[in-house]
Amino acid sequence: EVQLLESGGGLVQPGGSLRLSCAASGFTFSTSAMSWVRQAPGKGLEWVSGIGSGYRAYYGDSVKGRFTVSRDNSKNTLFLQVNSLRAEDTAIYYCAKYSGSAWSTLWFQHWGQGTLVTVSS
Amino acid sequence: QSVLTQPPSVSGAPGQRVTISCTGSSSNIGASYDVHWYQQLPGTAPKLLIYATSNRPSGVPDRFSGSKSGTSASLAITGLQAEDEADYYCQSYDSSLSGSIFGGGTKLTVL
Numbered sequence: 001e002v003q004l005l006e007s008g009g010g011l012v013q014p015g016g017s018l019r020l021s022c023a024a025s026g027f028t029f030s031t032s033a034m035s036w037v038r039q040a041p042g043k044g045l046e047w048v049s050g051i052g053s054g055y056r057a058y059y060g061d062s063v064k065g066r067f068t069v070s071r072d073n074s075k076n077t078l079f080l081q082v083n084s085l086r087a088e089d090t091a092i093y094y095c096a097k098y099s100g101s102a103w104s105t106l107w108f109q110h111w112g113q114g115t116l117v118t119v120s121s
Numbered sequence: 122q123s124v125l126t127q128p129p130s131v132s133g134a135p136g137q138r139v140t141i142s143c144t145g146s147s148s149n150i151g152a153s154y155d156v157h158w159y160q161q162l163p164g165t166a167p168k169l170l171i172y173a174t175s176n177r178p179s180g181v182p183d184r185f186s187g188s189k190s191g192t193s194a195s196l197a198i199t200g201l202q203a204e205d206e207a208d209y210y211c212q213s214y215d216s217s218l219s220g221s222i223f224g225g226g227t228k229l230t231v232l
Contacts, residue, residue, distance in 0.1 A: 035221070037167075044123065044208075044210065044223060044224070044225045044226040045159070045161075045167065045210050045212075045223040045226070046223065047212075047220055047221040047222065047223060050220070050221065058219065058220050059220070060218075060220055061218065094166055094167070099172070100155075100172075100173075103214075104154055104214040104216070105154070105155050105173070105214070106214070106221070107155070107157035107169065107172045107173070107212065108157070108159070108167070108169060108212070108221075109169055109172075109178075110169075111166040111167055111168070112166065113165075113166050114166055
Protein backbone atom coordinates (compact mmCIF):
# COMPACT_ATOMS: atom_id res chain seq x y z
CA GLU A 1 0.00 0.00 0.00
CA VAL A 2 1.31 3.42 -0.99
CA GLN A 3 1.80 5.71 1.99
CA LEU A 4 2.92 9.32 1.98
CA LEU A 5 3.49 11.03 5.31
CA GLU A 6 4.23 14.75 5.38
CA SER A 7 5.84 16.60 8.24
CA GLY A 8 7.60 19.86 8.98
CA GLY A 9 4.72 22.31 8.83
CA GLY A 10 4.06 24.89 11.50
CA LEU A 11 3.72 28.56 12.32
CA VAL A 12 6.39 30.80 10.83
CA GLN A 13 6.80 34.56 10.55
CA PRO A 14 6.74 36.34 7.20
CA GLY A 15 10.14 36.07 5.58
CA GLY A 16 10.90 32.86 7.44
CA SER A 17 11.74 29.37 6.21
CA LEU A 18 10.67 25.78 6.72
CA ARG A 19 11.68 22.42 5.38
CA LEU A 20 8.81 20.09 4.61
CA SER A 21 9.37 16.34 4.37
CA CYS A 22 7.38 13.51 2.85
CA ALA A 23 8.25 9.95 3.87
CA ALA A 24 7.19 7.49 1.19
CA SER A 25 6.59 3.76 1.36
CA GLY A 26 4.83 0.98 -0.52
CA PHE A 27 6.34 1.71 -3.94
CA THR A 28 9.71 2.16 -5.66
CA PHE A 29 10.41 5.75 -4.67
CA SER A 30 13.63 6.14 -6.66
CA THR A 31 11.89 5.63 -10.01
CA SER A 32 8.81 7.71 -9.20
CA ALA A 33 8.10 11.33 -10.07
CA MET A 34 6.84 13.24 -7.05
CA SER A 35 5.17 16.56 -6.40
CA TRP A 36 3.89 19.08 -3.91
CA VAL A 37 0.40 20.55 -4.14
CA ARG A 38 -1.00 23.12 -1.73
CA GLN A 39 -4.42 24.29 -0.66
CA ALA A 40 -4.98 27.59 1.08
CA PRO A 41 -7.75 27.62 3.71
CA GLY A 42 -11.11 27.41 1.99
CA LYS A 43 -9.51 27.60 -1.46
CA GLY A 44 -8.72 25.28 -4.33
CA LEU A 45 -5.70 23.19 -5.20
CA GLU A 46 -2.49 24.74 -6.51
CA TRP A 47 0.41 22.81 -8.00
CA VAL A 48 3.63 23.92 -6.30
CA SER A 49 6.46 21.77 -7.56
CA GLY A 50 7.40 18.48 -9.17
CA ILE A 51 10.57 16.43 -9.42
CA GLY A 52 11.31 13.57 -11.75
CA SER A 53 13.19 10.41 -11.00
CA GLY A 54 16.18 12.05 -12.66
CA TYR A 55 16.04 14.95 -10.19
CA ARG A 56 14.89 17.53 -12.73
CA ALA A 57 12.64 19.99 -10.88
CA TYR A 58 9.72 22.16 -11.91
CA TYR A 59 7.94 24.96 -10.08
CA GLY A 60 4.75 26.94 -10.20
CA ASP A 61 5.17 30.63 -11.00
CA SER A 62 4.11 31.78 -7.53
CA VAL A 63 6.96 29.93 -5.79
CA LYS A 64 9.83 30.08 -8.29
CA GLY A 65 13.00 31.36 -6.70
CA ARG A 66 11.69 30.83 -3.17
CA PHE A 67 10.94 27.11 -2.95
CA THR A 68 13.28 24.21 -3.71
CA VAL A 69 12.21 20.61 -4.13
CA SER A 70 14.66 17.76 -3.56
CA ARG A 71 14.66 14.06 -2.85
CA ASP A 72 16.74 11.51 -0.96
CA ASN A 73 16.22 8.18 -2.64
CA SER A 74 18.26 6.39 0.02
CA LYS A 75 15.68 7.46 2.61
CA ASN A 76 12.59 7.39 0.36
CA THR A 77 11.95 11.00 1.29
CA LEU A 78 10.82 14.06 -0.64
CA PHE A 79 11.59 17.55 0.62
CA LEU A 80 10.38 21.06 -0.01
CA GLN A 81 12.52 23.92 1.26
CA VAL A 82 10.28 26.96 1.53
CA ASN A 83 11.99 30.33 1.95
CA SER A 84 10.92 33.98 2.03
CA LEU A 85 7.48 32.93 3.18
CA ARG A 86 4.51 35.23 2.69
CA ALA A 87 1.04 35.27 4.20
CA GLU A 88 -0.33 33.94 0.93
CA ASP A 89 1.81 30.81 1.31
CA THR A 90 -0.41 29.75 4.22
CA ALA A 91 -1.85 26.41 3.15
CA ILE A 92 -1.96 22.68 3.62
CA TYR A 93 0.94 21.24 1.65
CA TYR A 94 0.26 17.82 0.16
CA CYS A 95 2.86 15.41 -1.10
CA ALA A 96 1.64 13.45 -4.10
CA LYS A 97 2.99 10.63 -6.24
CA TYR A 98 2.76 11.18 -9.94
CA SER A 99 1.68 8.54 -12.44
CA GLY A 100 1.85 8.69 -16.23
CA SER A 101 4.29 8.19 -19.04
CA ALA A 102 5.51 11.70 -19.82
CA TRP A 103 5.80 14.93 -17.85
CA SER A 104 2.92 16.55 -19.73
CA THR A 105 0.59 13.62 -19.09
CA LEU A 106 1.18 13.13 -15.37
CA TRP A 107 -1.58 12.92 -12.81
CA PHE A 108 -1.53 12.74 -9.00
CA GLN A 109 -2.16 9.08 -8.24
CA HIS A 110 -1.62 9.05 -4.48
CA TRP A 111 -1.80 11.83 -1.90
CA GLY A 112 -0.58 12.26 1.64
CA GLN A 113 -2.71 13.81 4.36
CA GLY A 114 -0.85 17.10 4.22
CA THR A 115 1.03 19.37 6.58
CA LEU A 116 -0.20 22.84 7.50
CA VAL A 117 2.04 25.85 7.01
CA THR A 118 0.84 29.07 8.61
CA VAL A 119 2.67 32.30 7.85
CA SER A 120 1.79 34.98 10.35
CA SER A 121 3.41 37.46 12.67
CA GLN B 122 -7.97 32.98 -10.90
CA SER B 123 -7.47 29.42 -12.14
CA VAL B 124 -6.29 28.60 -15.65
CA LEU B 125 -9.04 25.98 -15.89
CA THR B 126 -12.57 27.23 -15.26
CA GLN B 127 -15.13 25.18 -13.34
CA PRO B 128 -18.57 26.19 -12.06
CA PRO B 129 -18.35 27.00 -8.35
CA SER B 130 -21.25 24.72 -7.51
CA VAL B 131 -23.65 22.16 -8.90
CA SER B 132 -26.45 20.23 -7.25
CA GLY B 133 -28.74 17.32 -7.87
CA ALA B 134 -31.18 15.02 -6.16
CA PRO B 135 -30.29 11.44 -5.27
CA GLY B 136 -30.42 9.21 -8.33
CA GLN B 137 -30.03 12.08 -10.78
CA ARG B 138 -27.19 12.79 -13.20
CA VAL B 139 -24.97 15.84 -12.89
CA THR B 140 -22.09 17.10 -14.99
CA ILE B 141 -19.19 19.34 -14.05
CA SER B 142 -17.45 21.26 -16.80
CA CYS B 143 -13.79 22.26 -17.00
CA THR B 144 -12.91 24.86 -19.61
CA GLY B 145 -9.37 25.56 -20.68
CA SER B 146 -7.55 27.01 -23.66
CA SER B 147 -5.28 26.19 -26.57
CA SER B 148 -2.26 25.81 -24.30
CA ASN B 149 -3.78 23.08 -22.15
CA ILE B 150 -6.94 21.06 -22.86
CA GLY B 151 -7.14 22.43 -26.41
CA ALA B 152 -3.59 21.24 -27.04
CA SER B 153 -4.81 17.69 -26.45
CA TYR B 154 -3.29 17.33 -23.01
CA ASP B 155 -5.10 14.83 -20.81
CA VAL B 156 -7.55 15.93 -18.14
CA HIS B 157 -7.75 14.30 -14.72
CA TRP B 158 -10.36 14.62 -12.00
CA TYR B 159 -10.15 14.51 -8.21
CA GLN B 160 -12.73 14.21 -5.47
CA GLN B 161 -12.12 15.89 -2.14
CA LEU B 162 -14.44 14.95 0.68
CA PRO B 163 -14.71 17.46 3.54
CA GLY B 164 -11.60 17.53 5.71
CA THR B 165 -9.70 14.97 3.65
CA ALA B 166 -6.98 14.88 1.01
CA PRO B 167 -7.98 14.79 -2.64
CA LYS B 168 -8.50 11.40 -4.26
CA LEU B 169 -7.94 10.50 -7.89
CA LEU B 170 -11.28 9.92 -9.61
CA ILE B 171 -10.56 9.92 -13.36
CA TYR B 172 -7.20 9.89 -15.13
CA ALA B 173 -6.25 10.46 -18.75
CA THR B 174 -9.64 12.02 -19.48
CA SER B 175 -11.82 8.92 -19.18
CA ASN B 176 -10.12 6.19 -17.15
CA ARG B 177 -11.19 5.14 -13.68
CA PRO B 178 -8.73 3.84 -11.08
CA SER B 179 -9.70 0.56 -9.49
CA GLY B 180 -12.32 1.06 -6.83
CA VAL B 181 -13.99 4.08 -8.43
CA PRO B 182 -17.59 3.26 -9.34
CA ASP B 183 -18.60 3.36 -12.99
CA ARG B 184 -21.14 6.03 -12.04
CA PHE B 185 -18.24 8.42 -12.61
CA SER B 186 -17.14 9.11 -16.18
CA GLY B 187 -15.04 11.68 -17.99
CA SER B 188 -14.94 13.12 -21.47
CA LYS B 189 -13.22 15.86 -23.44
CA SER B 190 -13.99 17.94 -26.50
CA GLY B 191 -12.03 20.87 -27.88
CA THR B 192 -10.92 23.11 -25.03
CA SER B 193 -13.30 21.62 -22.47
CA ALA B 194 -13.72 18.48 -20.42
CA SER B 195 -16.58 17.14 -18.35
CA LEU B 196 -17.11 14.88 -15.39
CA ALA B 197 -20.44 13.09 -15.26
CA ILE B 198 -21.89 11.46 -12.18
CA THR B 199 -24.94 9.26 -12.60
CA GLY B 200 -27.14 7.75 -9.92
CA LEU B 201 -26.18 10.52 -7.50
CA GLN B 202 -25.65 9.40 -3.91
CA ALA B 203 -25.34 11.32 -0.67
CA GLU B 204 -21.70 10.26 -0.31
CA ASP B 205 -20.87 11.99 -3.60
CA GLU B 206 -21.21 15.36 -1.87
CA ALA B 207 -17.70 16.77 -2.16
CA ASP B 208 -15.47 19.21 -4.02
CA TYR B 209 -14.33 18.14 -7.48
CA TYR B 210 -11.24 19.43 -9.29
CA CYS B 211 -10.03 19.03 -12.85
CA GLN B 212 -6.31 19.04 -13.65
CA SER B 213 -4.27 19.20 -16.84
CA TYR B 214 -0.93 20.38 -18.15
CA ASP B 215 -0.26 23.82 -19.58
CA SER B 216 2.50 24.22 -22.14
CA SER B 217 2.92 27.95 -21.57
CA LEU B 218 3.37 27.42 -17.83
CA SER B 219 5.29 24.14 -18.23
CA GLY B 220 3.46 22.64 -15.31
CA SER B 221 0.31 21.13 -13.91
CA ILE B 222 -2.77 23.27 -13.55
CA PHE B 223 -6.00 22.85 -11.62
CA GLY B 224 -9.50 24.12 -12.01
CA GLY B 225 -10.91 26.25 -9.22
CA GLY B 226 -13.05 23.38 -7.95
CA THR B 227 -16.77 22.63 -7.95
CA LYS B 228 -18.79 21.94 -4.85
CA LEU B 229 -21.38 19.23 -5.45
CA THR B 230 -24.42 19.32 -3.21
CA VAL B 231 -26.76 16.34 -3.07
CA LEU B 232 -30.19 17.72 -2.30
